[in-house]
Amino acid sequence: MEKVPEEEVGQRIRRLQIILAEADLDGAFILQNVDMFYFSGTIQASILFVPREGSPVLMVQKAWKRAQDESPLEKIVRIKNHNQVGQVLRDFGVNMLETAGLEMDVLPVNIYFGYRKYFPQCRWVDISGEIRKLRMIKSPYEIDQVRRAVVILNRGFTDIGELMREGMTELEIDGWLALIARREGHMGILRMRGWNQEMMHAHVLSGESGSEISFLNSPQGGTGNTPAMAQGAGNRSIRKNEPIGIDYGVAVNGYTGDQFRTFVIGNISKTLERAHDCSRDIHRLLVREAKPGVRCSDLYKLAVEEAANKGYSDFFMGHGDGQTRFVGHGIGLEIDEYPIIAQRSEDKIEVGMVIAIEPKFVFPGKGVVGLEDDYLVTASGLERLTLTDQKLMQVHK
């Protein structure tokens, strides 16, 4: 099993401690799985306390030996319940906690109430935004994991082009993508941070399914096969001469690759083909313009203008009340990481960001077309990580 390197965890903790000092906090409790993995190297049921100075303490509730094996942290102790946290910290010399950070964007209210009780004198501060900004800049180790994920995606997109036949259901194609992903090493789930958001390994949306709006914060939704899920592949059979939009994600050692391609058995209409060309043009435009220091909101504006120039404003990134106001997003341990390439973003492009850019066009009753690729921001601009050609995937059968 590949573990998170010790120097990775060490650097992350040091960066968090700088934030704690700047915010004048005595420490932070890291309680959510994903953040815990980032700062400790393990997701075994634990509580991680990171003091402003000194070593973090990982308090493990289950699978203690495994946590010890997976995490390079030094102070790892067993604990039965959250309510022992105060005593454990006192044992480590943390006697008075006056101000501490919590991940208030995801932490359930009842657990928060618990911590208020364990530390009645403490003032609690939301540090989720700071953690997400910290995680926004990827290390070479993290970038390598995304590089491994896009290899699997390329394999999946290549194989599914071979497997695809007129009359197959969206669900069957989705199933094959799941099989390929797991066989090639996808860790099994994709994580999304947003409240009530749920991420599937794939969207396979043919024809008008591609224009079905859903609760998901994504330009395309899909019917799904039940209102209980309400996104992704459904029972529809794929046909000739219609766009088959496939959004596909896999994760390697936690890190997500995220890609979209438009398949067609035969040909799509000129209108859709030109929209697809426009997606490629927006990719080229953003690759040229997304240098370190450029505002994400300015990049979004450029994309919107390019779509408008080609006459596709009403279809860009969705239609109607399904139209979303972004054209890209950070990827990493979660699929909805910072930065968001969006109208309201206040971030600037920085070296080390890994971003999925996904200019898509959604035509009511017709479907979704476009390209989504993953990029690394380097000092000289964007480096494309995705391996698949930026083209319409024409299946000739």
Add this chain to the structure above:
Amino acid sequence: MEKVPEEEVGQRIRRLQIILAEADLDGAFILQNVDMFYFSGTIQASILFVPREGSPVLMVQKAWKRAQDESPLEKIVRIKNHNQVGQVLRDFGVNMLETAGLEMDVLPVNIYFGYRKYFPQCRWVDISGEIRKLRMIKSPYEIDQVRRAVVILNRGFTDIGELMREGMTELEIDGWLALIARREGHMGILRMRGWNQEMMHAHVLSGESGSEISFLNSPQGGTGNTPAMAQGAGNRSIRKNEPIGIDYGVAVNGYTGDQFRTFVIGNISKTLERAHDCSRDIHRLLVREAKPGVRCSDLYKLAVEEAANKGYSDFFMGHGDGQTRFVGHGIGLEIDEYPIIAQRSEDKIEVGMVIAIEPKFVFPGKGVVGLEDDYLVTASGLERLTLTDQKLMQVHK
């Protein structure tokens, strides 16, 4: 697309309103996806307000038309943000909210703070326990959905026995189970309510992988193929004469079927075989004893005693710090529903519960064996819903 029947939603709302009256609450905000689906029939990004008396109001932030189509509720309105909630409710005549319920077991702190601001005079009460108890008793419609899920599981277990070959990796078998599930209509994800818990469609654990402890609240964990996921199938190839434990779940219209079988190419040792027999004996014992009115804690005790009688105490439901203190759990829209057949449960068996019973034995370094089946509680006792025979799945190749 099959929608949740109007009378289902109507009954659920009325049952919730009885709880609101008993708890002397003016109403409740239902904000989590799964609860929202239960009480409205849709998961489109929304806020559901259920007053103590009168009609609920569904405030939809995205995919408004689809929410209208999916939900049988009458009062459905569009809304941009959570902070408009107060105004919308005033428009519907809800002028003074003094006490209201929230799902505090899952609701993020920041959203809770928002509601405290929108309704500064309101006293907030956790009603998640009441909602989970309400959802514990299934209607005939809900039971039908579980019946459909177990058909897919039976198909998957039958097909995977045919496909399985010595030398295949756990991940490949897991991939085939994903393909079968989706092709046959699995909605795509399984939901788990517990904080930081994550549910995969399958665990495929061969030999010693079956005894790997994980953060998951389950007797078996598995290695996974990375500490970032740390459960389920890994890179290990399956061999002859070792137990291959497969836990498999699918969901139809939101409702989960959950099943475990032990496969072997060849034979397992006598010790493991007797433990497997003991699992079947515990099933028979619980089927005989689990009549309406019986305490869940008493059923758990019976199972523990049966395991002890056979000399398997140290391996029952896990080993070491991975040993879990339950032998069954409710299933429904989430896989960790009430009741829990556990030491500390205060519930009694009631007609309409749907329960997965999973007596498993975990032998360090050797693996996991056992049977998990789904049951419906009827007036005369347990009715087995699972279709697959209660036997060791011997693959002769």
